Amino acid sequence: MSTEEKVSLVSTICEEYGLNKALEVAELPKSSWYYHRKHKISYEDKYSHIRPYLEEIALNHPFYGIPRITEELQINYALNINHKVIQRLLQKWGLSLQQKIRSPKPSAIYKAIRAAGKRVNLVAQMEQKGLFEVVYTDFTELLYANGTRKAYLMSIIGHECKMVFGWQVGHQANTSLALAAWLQAKKTFTRLSIPFQGIIMHHDQDPVYTGYGWVNQLIKDKVRISYTLNGAKDNPEMESFNGRFKTENRSLFLDANNIEELCEIVSNRIDYYNVDRRHSSLNYISPLLYLKQNHLAHLGGF
Numbered sequence: 001m002s003t004e005e006k007v008s009l010v011s012t013i014c015e016e017y018g019l020n021k022a023l024e025v026a027e028l029p030k031s032s033w034y035y036h037r038k039h040k041i042s043y044e045d046k047y048s049h050i051r052p053y054l055e056e057i058a059l060n061h062p063f064y065g066i067p068r069i070t071e072e073l074q075i076n077y078a079l080n081i082n083h084k085v086i087q088r089l090l091q092k093w094g095l096s097l098q099q100k101i102r103s104p105k106p107s108a109i110y111k112a113i114r115a116a117g118k119r120v121n122l123v124a125q126m127e128q129k130g131l132f133e134v135v136y137t138d139f140t141e142l143l144y145a146n147g148t149r150k151a152y153l154m155s156i157i158g159h160e161c162k163m164v165f166g167w168q169v170g171h172q173a174n175t176s177l178a179l180a181a182w183l184q185a186k187k188t189f190t191r192l193s194i195p196f197q198g199i200i201m202h203h204d205q206d207p208v209y210t211g212y213g214w215v216n217q218l219i220k221d222k223v224r225i226s227y228t229l230n231g232a233k234d235n236p237e238m239e240s241f242n243g244r245f246k247t248e249n250r251s252l253f254l255d256a257n258n259i260e261e262l263c264e265i266v267s268n269r270i271d272y273y274n275v276d277r278r279h280s281s282l283n284y285i286s287p288l289l290y291l292k293q294n295h296l297a298h299l300g301g302f
Contacts, residue, residue, distance in 0.1 A: 024243065027247070047085065047089055050073065050081060051089070051093060054069070066087050066090075067083065069086055069090075107212070109212065110205075110210050113227055120229070121226055121227060121229055122200050122202070122226035123200060123226050123234075124234070129159050131158075131161060131295060132158070132194055132196070132199060132295075133199065133200060134158075134159040134200045135156050135158055135199060135200070135202070136235060136238040136241075137156045137157070137178075137181070137201065137202075137238065138155075138235060139153070139154050139177075139208075140152070140153050140155075140242040141153075142253050143254060144255075144257075144259070145254075145256065145257055151170060151262055152169065152170055152171070152172065153168075153169050154167065154177055155167040155238075155242075156181055157237070157238065157241055159237065161287050161294070162279050162281065162287045164241075164270050165185040166181045166182060166183070166184035166185025167184065167270055168181040169259065170259075175211055175213040178209070178214055179213065179217060186221070194295070196221070197223070198224065199224065200223075200225075200226050201223050201225055202227075202228070202235060203227065203228065204231050204234070204235060205227050205228065210227075245273070249266075252269065253266075274287050
């Protein structure tokens with residue numbers, strides 16, 4: 001995420017969560033925030049010099065898509081502009097493309113989610129949540145190699161015990177990554193003699209989580225699926241974990257030279273989080289000790 005994107009994110013959430021918390025979650029220094037707010041020129045002003053060329057291309061080649069417009073700017077106008085910048089400028093200036101792009105038909109799963117309305121958020125309907133009734137998950141971006149590369153982390157955490165039951169890191173936030181994290185979580189549940197059939201998996205409506213691969217596997221495992229209605233706002237436990245985990249370990253992630261080193265660091269830090277880190281919400285004990293006291297004591301240890 002660029003500095004400009006981080007500034008935009010902070011602008012949208014600072015009133016609700018406070019500036020300091022918003023800056024912490026976005027990993028944006030306060031000095032950068034104030035500089036961009038006071039001195040940064042607008043996006044349109046920064047690229048105003050290419051507007052005449054975009055208008056000319058739109059007039060002469062009304063059916064060009066983003067790739068052809070990008071190529072046209074580079075070859076005929078000697079302007080090497082990123083395709084994402086071009087797409088954003090076209091939207092801001094109302095220079096819509098005339099080619100008709102058909103949106104994919106919504107899946108049966110997505111139609112069912114829409115039809116269910118508020119009922120898809122099972123967690124919001126619960127008055128109380130037992131020890132193993134709800135787990136949360138989401139993807140979050142990790143920067144490594146001194147901030148030049150990014151990967152995605154998906155963790156599955158328990159509501160009451162805060163335990164990270166499963167996780168995976170990969171180059172893409174896709175179904176394969178999600179299913180690998182869930183497989184690891186199931187192995188943890190089995191090792192700890194935790195029944196997971198009937199447990200609620202709560203997450204947003206990311207295409208991965210509304211896709212057939214993810215949904216079919218959870219149904220096969222007899223897991224109940226709960227969806228947020230307002231994105232991250234309906235999954236605060238997961239957002240809190242991701243923000244805290246990334247803030248506490250940011251420098252370690254940046255030191256990783258490749259994704260293998262990043263995975264090793266994440267593994268070590270999650271072990272620390274589960275086994276040693278004291279959590280205020282657990283009366284300053286670790287998730288594993290909390291499980292031992294509330295679930296594993298009668299099993300004869302871990």
